[in-house]
Amino acid sequence: MTMKKLKGFTLIEVLIAMIVLAIGLLGLAGIQAIGLRNNQSAYHRSQATQLAYDMADRMRVNRVALTNGNYDNGATSANDCEANSCTPAQMAGYDIAQWNAALADQLPGGVGVACIDSSSEDGTSAAPACDGNGTTYAVKIWWDDNRSGASDQRFVTTLRP
Template sequence: MSFINKKHSGFSLLEVLISLFIMVIGLLGMAQLQLISLQTGHGAYQRSQAAILAVELAERMRGNSDGVVGGSYRADSWDDWLSTPCAVDSDCSSAEDIAANDLFHWRSHVIAGLPGAIGSIHLVNGINVVRLQWTEQVLQDRSSSNSDDANNDGAELHEYSLPVIP
């Protein structure tokens, strides 16, 4: 009895191709997880910067309670804080000058620490509220909990508010 020896050629190559395909899918998934992680970390950094900046102004306001009571810390526009009346911090003598100087320095810190952000201070029910707004880039396929905040370009508007009682 003679046996015919048949070779199974190409079967190993098919196993290797399937293994490579599975490995590539896994690597793409890991790359996407890394991207989401980086973006989430940057978003957390921006939120913590907003909190730090709001607390900074709150402390400045608590240090100048006469300026807060007099309404010197409120302005209609972010652009109202473009200049300071004091050449040096020690030149500020009145509560209004100190408030203008504080707002000028705070504005420059916000611009440096949270690019693209705008700040405002409003009186709500007798309490001054420091508010920061900024735009954060998000992944296109990430759904927003508030559809009004989601733009077509993948940006979400974020806001941080801090009530300040002098």
């Protein structure tokens, strides 16, 4: 009579163990998903940092256009300055065009601006808030980190000519 009661009890133990294991595996999958999302976010921030420094280096190399203000909210140029000779102003436009293409290619919803700005930690991708005051250039980059459709992350670096 005691043997019949023990057989059913073992089956309940196995069922409870399976439920605990399933909950543990679901928790592990959730942790993995959070880790992947944070890793992607860190990758985007690294790309933004690299692209901001790329633009700052382009500006430092073309010192004439930098001091003339050609990079301050500058327009892009259709000139191919790698194949043809260009003026410093045309080279600045070419740099901006190349940089904008790299932003769009390497960051989701990536946009950016290089401008003279006295308070670099403001603005949005739609309104960069470049005031034109002072002598400090701000290189501002925005991208959509969570793919919501809004450029919600920003990276800013500054340089002085």
